[in-house]
Every structure is written in C-alpha cells, then in structure tokens.
Amino acid sequence: MNSESVRPVVAAQPRAATRSLVEEFKEGLDAPICLTWELTYACNLSCVHCLSSSGRRDPRELTTQECYDLIDEFQRMKVFYVNIGGGEPMLRTDFFDILEYAAAHDVGVKFSTNGTYIDEAAAARLASMDYLDIQISIDGADASVNDLIRGEGSYAAARRAMDNLAAAGFGAFKISVVATRHNIDQLDGFKAIADSYGAQLRLTRLRPSGRAVDSWDELHPTQEQQRQLYYWLLDRPDVLTGDSFFHLSALGDPLPGLNLCGAGRVVCLVDPVGDVYACPFVIHDQFLAGNIRDDGGFSHIWRNSDLFVSLREPESEGACTACEMYDACQGGCMASKFFVGLELTDPDPECVKGAAEPLLEKVGATGSLVPRPSVDRSRPGVPVPSPVRLRKRQRV
C-alpha cells in the first residue's frame, strides 16, 4: 500500500486487552497515516507500467497556492508525511518551493523521481533540506533490462542522479524497483547497487494499473518467481516493500509490515488536479472519492465520502473469506483485481494458491470488458518502451 513506514517499527503495548492494529486500521483513521500526492502528470519518460499513465501536464493542475493550502490542511490533520510523485514531480517549476513549504509545516516528504533532473546543483540543494527522503526509480539492474521498461537512457540518468546525491552528501536515499518477470533474477544486483551507495532498496509490486493494463499479463512475475521473491524478501527484512507484497504472506510466515489493503482506510491518493482516489493504483471513477477543491476540502472527503466510508465497512463474503490463508493475505490487492476484470470479492489475480487462474481464463476466454483507467495523459506519438507485446484489451 505504498507506505513502508507503516511497518510497525515499534508497537509499544502495555499488557491489556486491545484489538489488533489491523482491525483498527480496517475501520479507518481520522486522517491518513500517509498519502501519495502526485504533483503533475507531466513526465519526460513513458514507462510501460506507469500507474498514472503520465506524460502530459494537465492544465487544471493545482496552483502553488493550492498546494500550500493542502499542506496546511495535512498539517492540521497531522498527516506526518506524504509520498510525492507524478509524473515526474521535478518538472514542476515550484517543486522546491513546495518541498520547503512542507518541511516548514511539519509535513515530511518522500518523493519519487526518475532522476533526470537531479544534476549537481539540484543534488546540493536537496542535500541541504530537512525532512526529506528521495526515491529514485530503476526497473532493471542494468541498462539492458531497465531501458526496455523505462525507455532508452533512463538507466544512465538514474545512476547519474544517484552519483550526484552521493557526491553531495545527501545520505541514505532509496532505490525503488517494481518487480517484474524481467528483473526477478536481478534482485541481488539491485541490492548490490543500493549497498554501493549506502542506499535502501525498495521493491514494490507491479499492478495492472495505468499504462500497465496493456502489458501486465506478460510482465507480472510468474508463480515460481513469486516464490523466489518471497523467500528472498524473508531473508532481507531491511529491504522495504511498501507492504505491497502482502498477498505473498499466504506462502508461509508473514512478510514484515501490516498485511492489509489500506486503500481509503489509512492511505489514499491526491492526483495532480486534486482528485482524491482510494489508492495510487485505482485511478478510476469507481474509486474517486471527491476533489479537494470541493466544499470541505480534503478532510471532508477523507472522513465523510461515501466511497471511503464504504471501504471501512466489513468486507463482503467472497471466495477468499473461506480460505485458510485469508488472515495472512486478506484477499490481496483491490486494484489488481479490479483492472483485470475480477470482482473485489474474488481472489487476487496473483493468488499464490492459483485460486484466480480459472477466473482469469474465463475473463480472457469470454472476451468480457475490463475497466479502463479514467485518466490517460500519455503523450501522443511518443512510443511506449516495452519488453513484451502490448495487448490492447477491450475496455469499458
């Protein structure tokens, strides 16, 4: 759920009967624990798996003042930190102003970038700032694997950014990798790159969201690779995962972190035009809770929107609730089910017991319509790099 700091580093608890945190979190909190805030749909890259189908800026994107007002609201709600992304957030000309404003208002920032714009001067400026985490994305441990997903030259650009941050004395930044069929064999390579910078490695799950709707079928890890990934992660609790692989906990011991879907309960997404979605991976009208420009603003949406209130109600009965592993995997990822055309009560499409496979075959065989993301800011005429055949699905 894209919030690895949710991992309970300390869960201090005097002996007394209390409900589990998972039960508490399922019912939602008065404010998110953290949230994802995408600053712009503009991006210099066209990654095949972009969860927000980014490329072109949207003319309705929040103004600088609106961004400041939103930060004020986060401060009032005690949202301790936000994950800033995009698009490429550094393309906003007020990017540094927004970072500085957040730091001055007790809202910590972790931002994700492809690194293109972290030159020596930007690295020095970033190194001088407080309350800041940086996450640089690569999806291959070398250019040959990475650039097929993220585009030519993107690996070199990311490594240059890492070099610049290291030279500027930024400290421990994060390297963020989306696990795919093409890079599972490079896990040790990613760890070696991170270690060479004193950086933290972060691995997250590929979802069939955004542009990935057309490539997920062939890009997501195989069942064998999922097992490989699970055991690799179990041996390396220092590797961050944003709690995104909780569906793998059905393989045995749980992975570290909160094993639950936090969408609309403890996390959410604010997109560049102020639309609030349940999570970064469900940019679709069905998961749109409201817009921060509406009366009541963000806090009203968080506390009162019909969508978020309904996500905090007990889950409906489905195939999974009868499964012995349900407590471990909680039925998996809502976004992944939705965009492959499954019901939310169905098993996760990557269920380690293979429970979703007959359903996926049925969806494919009948050619039934699957949902299309509500937003597509891809740049027209710009080719999308891909190591696999892009399969345009018929979509509603």
Add this chain to the structure above:
Amino acid sequence: MIELDSRCELNPAVSLRPERFGALVYSFDTRRLSFLKHRDLVRVVEALGTHESVRETLEAESIDTERWPSFLNALTTLVESEMINEL
C-alpha cells in the same frame, strides 16, 4: 532498560497523533512511524517531561502498580527507537 527512577521526555522531534486505539508516533528525525497501542500509554508518554521520574509520572497518571512492568517495557522500546529521550 528504563527504570522507575529514570527521567525521560518525549523527543522534541517526535509528534503524537491520538487515535481510538492509542496514538501514532512519528519521528521527523528518524522518519519512522510507531504505534502506541493503548491510551493510558499515550497519557504517560505525554506527561513524562513534566515529572522528575517515570515513577512519578505513573503515579500522577494513576496507573495501577501491577501494570508498571509492562509500561517500563514499552518505554524502553521507545527509548531504543529514539522516540523518548532518557535525561
């Protein structure tokens, strides 16, 4: 290990957010999030800095002596993760 005579305070870089179950605790220094899973513990943590010792805090917050060992354990964990400073 924190003892009853220890003197402690909430780290100034740490912020508490009260919740139904207790509180979220966030350190702007270490950028780590923790959870206090009981409201009584939240009261104790908030009051630490205004008393001369942990013992005095527990007494002032009317914590039953039977529960003191578990509070000492919880406070020790919080010191180890730099959420609380031992003075």
